[in-house]
Amino acid sequence: MRRAALLAIALAACARGGPVPPERTEERAACADRNPLRSPYFGDLHVHTGLSFDARANGVQTLPRDAYRFARGEAVDVLPGGALTVKLDRPLDFAAVTDHAELYGEVSLCQDPAAPAYATETCATYRSGGFGATSAFGSLLGDVPPMRLPICAGGACAPAAASVWRSIQDAAEEAYDRSSACAFTSFVAYEYSAAPGLANLHRNVIFRNAAVQGAPTSYFEAFTPASLWRKLDAECKPPCEVVVIPHNSNLSNGRMFDIESAENGGAASAELRARLEVLVEVFQHKGDSECANGLMTGIGAPDELCDFEKIPGEEDCGAGTGEGGLAGVGCWSGRDFVRTALALGIDHQARHGVNPLKLGIIASTDTHNGTPGATDEATYPGHFGEGDRDPTRRLESTTVPPGALAFSPGGLAGVWAEENTRDAIFEALRRRETFGTSGPRIAVRMFAGADLPADLCARPDMVELGYAKGVPMGGDLPERGAAPAFVVSALADRTPLERVQIVKGTARPGSAPAVEVFDLRPPASQGFATDPETCAASGAGEMSTCDVWRDPSFDPAAHAFYYARVVERPTCRWSAARCAALPPAARPRACTGGAVPALIRERAWTSPVWASPPKP
Amino acid sequence: MERTSSGGYAAPPMGAFGRFLLVAAVVFAVDRAISFARAEIHVSADVERALAADLEAKLGRAPAPAELAGAVDRWIDDEVLYREAKARHLDEGDPVIRRRLIQSMRVLVETQGVPPSPPPPPELRVDLEHLFFRSAPPADWRARAERGELLGEAFPLGRTLTGKRVAWLRATFGDAFAEAVMSAEPSGASRTSAGVPATRPTAVGSSASTSANASGAWAGPIASPYGWHLVRVTRRKEAPAPAAPSAAPSAALALRARYRVTRR
Numbered sequence: 074m075r076r077a078a079l080l081a082i083a084l085a086a087c088a089r090g091g092p093v094p095p096e097r098t099e100e101r102a103a104c105a106d107r108n109p110l111r112s113p114y115f116g117d118l119h120v121h122t123g124l125s126f127d128a129r130a131n132g133v134q135t136l137p138r139d140a141y142r143f144a145r146g147e148a149v150d151v152l153p154g155g156a157l158t159v160k161l162d163r164p165l166d167f168a169a170v171t172d173h174a175e176l177y178g179e180v181s182l183c184q185d186p187a188a189p190a191y192a193t194e195t196c197a198t199y200r201s202g203g204f205g206a207t208s209a210f211g212s213l214l215g216d217v218p219p220m221r222l223p224i225c226a227g228g229a230c231a232p233a234a235a236s237v238w239r240s241i242q243d244a245a246e247e248a249y250d251r252s253s254a255c256a257f258t259s260f261v262a263y264e265y266s267a268a269p270g271l272a273n274l275h276r277n278v279i280f281r282n283a284a285v286q287g288a289p290t291s292y293f294e295a296f297t298p299a300s301l302w303r304k305l306d307a308e309c310k311p312p313c314e315v316v317v318i319p320h321n322s323n324l325s326n327g328r329m330f331d332i333e334s335a336e337n338g339g340a341a342s343a344e345l346r347a348r349l350e351v352l353v354e355v356f357q358h359k360g361d362s363e364c365a366n367g368l369m370t371g372i373g374a375p376d377e378l379c380d381f382e383k384i385p386g387e388e389d390c391g392a393g394t395g396e397g398g399l400a401g402v403g404c405w406s407g408r409d410f411v412r413t414a415l416a417l418g419i420d421h422q423a424r425h426g427v428n429p430l431k432l433g434i435i436a437s438t439d440t441h442n443g444t445p446g447a448t449d450e451a452t453y454p455g456h457f458g459e460g461d462r463d464p465t466r467r468l469e470s471t472t473v474p475p476g477a478l479a480f481s482p483g484g485l486a487g488v489w490a491e492e493n494t495r496d497a498i499f500e501a502l503r504r505r506e507t508f509g510t511s512g513p514r515i516a517v518r519m520f521a522g523a524d525l526p527a528d529l530c531a532r533p534d535m536v537e538l539g540y541a542k543g544v545p546m547g548g549d550l551p552e553r554g555a556a557p558a559f560v561v562s563a564l565a566d567r568t569p570l571e572r573v574q575i576v577k578g579t580a581r582p583g584s585a586p587a588v589e590v591f592d593l594r595p596p597a598s599q600g601f602a603t604d605p606e607t608c609a610a611s612g613a614g615e616m617s618t619c620d621v622w623r624d625p626s627f628d629p630a631a632h633a634f635y636y637a638r639v640v641e642r643p644t645c646r647w648s649a650a651r652c653a654a655l656p657p658a659a660r661p662r663a664c665t666g667g668a669v670p671a672l673i674r675e676r677a678w679t680s681p682v683w684a685s686p687p688k689p
Numbered sequence: 690m691e692r693t694s695s696g697g698y699a700a701p702p703m704g705a706f707g708r709f710l711l712v713a714a715v716v717f718a719v720d721r722a723i724s725f726a727r728a729e730i731h732v733s734a735d736v737e738r739a740l741a742a743d744l745e746a747k748l749g750r751a752p753a754p755a756e757l758a759g760a761v762d763r764w765i766d767d768e769v770l771y772r773e774a775k776a777r778h779l780d781e782g783d784p785v786i787r788r789r790l791i792q793s794m795r796v797l798v799e800t801q802g803v804p805p806s807p808p809p810p811p812e813l814r815v816d817l818e819h820l821f822f823r824s825a826p827p828a829d830w831r832a833r834a835e836r837g838e839l840l841g842e843a844f845p846l847g848r849t850l851t852g853k854r855v856a857w858l859r860a861t862f863g864d865a866f867a868e869a870v871m872s873a874e875p876s877g878a879s880r881t882s883a884g885v886p887a888t889r890p891t892a893v894g895s896s897a898s899t900s901a902n903a904s905g906a907w908a909g910p911i912a913s914p915y916g917w918h919l920v921r922v923t924r925r926k927e928a929p930a931p932a933a934p935s936a937a938p939s940a941a942l943a944l945r946a947r948y949r950v951t952r953r
Contacts, residue, residue: 105814105928106852113846163860254812256931518845533820535843562845564915617823617915619843 116167117445119437131458135443141248178230270396324398327406371407373588433505436484448512505547569614
């Protein structure tokens with residue numbers, strides 16, 4: 074009897090707002106493991122190879138083809154002569170190579186003995202490699218406005234850049250599994266690398282399918298993010314479709330989430346931004362961008378779990394902004410962090426009717442080794458070629474990138490999609506049914522809705538009911554004015570889970586936005602433990618969780634967002650694992666100095682669900 | 690035969706008849722071994738036609754039967770030498786042979802495109818339903834599950850898993866789960882779409898508390914990292930394995946992509 078009722082509910086789900094299958098925009102076989110109720114897929118949407126100026130300057134020889142082979146589980150030689158060979162222990166489901174679009178041609182010509190540019194001092198300096206070469210080319214991307222190098226005079230770099238762009242597209246096509254096995258999905262992509270004053274405004278640009286721009290839009294063509302959005306809007310028309318993903322807001326000196334300036338503050342710009350920038354990279358190699366404590370423009374009470382993989386600025390920007398974030402200098406701001414941005418977004422919506430910061434969440438690595446998904450702390454091989462391949466030197470380094478003690482292996486992007494195809498994963502990205510992790514493959518799922526039953530975790534039809542009676546993460550709650558319930562269900566990866574939380578933000582006209590953090594269950598403290606000296610783990614704990622929570626202070630007149638944070642029990646950071654592997658006498662000062670914690674709590678963040686008051 | 694040494698042994702002397710028997714036995718064994726191992730050289734009609742055409746081109750007339758027989762005999766000698774040389778790997782490292790093979794492959798690629806990689810063997814995929822429990826299911830689970838009264842708890846991946854590879858099941862749920870699924874009898878059709886027998890004859894044996902099932906019945910309880918599962922396999926079939934990266938625009942590049950180049 075109950076079974077028949079469940080079947081009826083499932084059928085009703087399909088009839089009344091169950092998952093909508095992805096539109097098919099390309100020729101390919103149907104997937105053998107297609108799941109209309111969606112499965113989790115893990116990938117990396119921020120990957121550099123030797124085509125990026127800074128990776129090549131650090132000796133990286135991998136190309137996009139190698140990066141995709143690596144993602145599919147093959148070993149690759151990052152450095153010449155087998156000096157650094159890396160292999161994933163688990164293949165990824167999808168990846169996008171996002172080489173810096175700015176200097177494709179320059180890097181190519183400087184390595185081509187047949188090119189006239191090869192013999193120039195500029196190219197000789199570049200080929201000398203290391204920090205000097207990285208700075209020589211990288212500083213161009215901090216200039217306002219940016220100017221191309223003299224070796225590109227007369228458009229000399231354009232043909233070489235076009236050839237690089239073609240090779241990136243070819244590599245993505247070769248790696249894409251169009252068979253029914255659907256083993257791997259690749260995306261054509263690039264990184265727009267504007268950093269005026271070295272304040273980071275970088276964005277990754279991910280295309281849905283093989284229909285892409287004729288040439289990527291770099292900082293040399295678009296001096297501001299708004300001009301990037303406008304160029305994409307003009308040049309990427311169907312069948313070309315695109316999403317834009319900002320990253321490292323933590324190094325933007327208060328500038329990444331600007332929604333008030335003349336350039337970004339207008340309604341047209343806000344709407345265009347909301348349409349293209351549907352996601353944000355919350356975590357990667359160069360630190361966590363979720364939240365930070367103690368900054369003037371931060372929102373909400375101190376949150377102990379915000380003290381995680383931080384790269385602090387020199388001072389608080391206060392209400393202003395600064396410069397130098399990518400060089401490890403300048404101020405940092407509460408507005409550098411995603412939690413604040415989400416609150417500013419709903420505040421803007423409350424005041425102006427549009428939310429320009431309606432950001433779903435992913436994470437990725439930002440590897441510059443062409444090694445997507447290499448996030449394991451214990452085997453972290455560095456992410457910057459020669460610059461950080463020596464782990465002991467990495468422990469002793471306090472410099473800015475590449476490779477200081479404060480950096481980490483980075484994170485992963487997760488999506489809930491019907492199948493592992495470009496169409497299905499791209500649509501998951503665009504509807505924000507995504508999550509990010511700090512490295513482990515934690516699969517977390519959240520649904521929200523006023524009509525979700527309280528006993529959802531005790532029922533096998535949680536997924537069907539979630540779609541039928543609620544919305545998945547990334548969605549908008551119906552404007553009904555009733556207090557929503559949330560179900561958060563997670564599968565741990567290799568480490569038990571410690572806690573499950575919901576972060577809630579609210580905004581209403583006439584008052585400042587607010588943020589609260591709710592524990593959905595008491596934090597686990599027994600059973601599992603990691604020895605910070607040896608990194609040995611012992612004991613057991615919760616490997617799967619499911620919790621239902623109803624907002625106790627729901628204000629139907631306020632705009633709100635809710636995202637879930639699932640946190641693992643403490644395990645060794647890469648630096649502690651490296652220290653444990655060294656004989657005590659060989660351990661550098663960082664092993665005992667306390668500059669970074671020995672133990673960290675890896676985690677996953679879901680995209681938010683948004684609530685809006687009923688329209689009058 | 691006699692060997693002596695400190696700590697050695699002394700064999701009894703062998704007579705002439707004994708030596709004769711021993712030699713005969715060795716000759717017989719070698720002959721049998723050679724006859725069993727003798728490889729066939731087949732002189733096909735195509736070979737004979739090619740030899741005749743070659744002779745005709747050299748002689749300016751059709752070859753006489755004896756001339757053709759002589760050519761065939763020389764071809765057989767050459768074939769024997771060729772095969773013996775191959776068996777001894779004399780072709781390896783020979784720069785002339787390497788150059789010749791490169792030329793042949795280049796012609797092949799340029800005239801016919803990149804030869805496709807050999808297709809990977811098909812792999813097994815499984816459709817299943819599972820009932821999930823965070824703690825062990827009740828003792829009377831089987832009867833209640835068969836009656837549809839035991840439905841399990843919420844699981845984020847859902848109740849139905851479709852087209853899953855065994856490697857995925859192993860990585861996600863562990864070895865015991867994968868083994869149990871591979872041993873379970875599918876409900877519905879007993880053969881795959883490819884006509885391969887759908888089940889293995891062995892029963893589940895990974896855990897004392899785990900029981901195998903009859904066709905289409907629930908099996909379990911099976912422990913995974915997440916809890917306990919009752920499992921019913923609904924279909925098992927062979928499906929194409931993942932495709933290798935497809936051809937690059939350049940034929941030589943496409944072939945090269947199949948290799949990993951290392952330098953020391």
